[in-house]
Amino acid sequence: MNQHSELFHSINQTSRHYSKLLNEKLVPLGLYAAQWSIIFLLKRDGALSQKEISLYLGVEAPTMTRTLIRMEKSGWINRATGNDKREKMIQLTAASDNEYPKWINAVREAEEATLENVNEEEINGFLNTMKKLKNNLE
Template sequence: MLDNHNLFHSIHQLSRQLTKHVNEVLQPFGLYSAQWSVLYVLKKKGTLTQTGLCEYLSVEAPPMTRTIQRLIKQGYVKQVPGEDKRTKHIQLTEKALIEFPKWEEAILQMNDSLIKQFSKSSQEELYILVSTWLHQLQSSTTGGDK
């Protein structure tokens, strides 16, 4: 019988291991997992507000502010004032767009090496399970099931 406590502990440990691997792969570029998450989402979705980034990545405002400030210092993102002066839109810089393919290639190679022991059908099944579960969790925290 499956023990949910052990299942969730394993998922937490898996998350930590994945973060550790991402940090190791991005270290030569001077980036960390949290920064990569922001860069990836901005590349995928385009310009977002800081609040939008926080909500999408499920990150509190203070650590997101620190991550964005680091990325600004590195020249990878910029803040653009919105129509409402209190709203700041975050977008990738030209420098980030030029560097992005190198970062992404390193991540893709890492992903391939970490999942290669699973068959293609197992990889697809895992993707369906994880993405379905994530979607359910996201919709329950955004008012979908409240």
């Protein structure tokens, strides 16, 4: 197997294992890793359209709609009509703001466990590489 194939296989497998660990930490708190990605994005960027979230996360519209409906039923987000009647704007609720400290602590536990024996220089180099890979995919 060539090194390029090994790299992409490794990225995929590491992502799967990390998602599993993240779910183990978050599910007892009422959240899934896929939902955490949306919470993280909204916390960082503020209210976004459903389309913007889908594009950023690389998730198909029907899957995103199902996830957002579940999150709305759980009380974590509000979906409101945007400038265009077809556009749905998504924002965090007060309930999610209240739970956020628990969620971020669980996420940080998963991150720390995953980054054990990895130094800041390695993290920065990997981030730079990932940015280049992502830019090539856009």
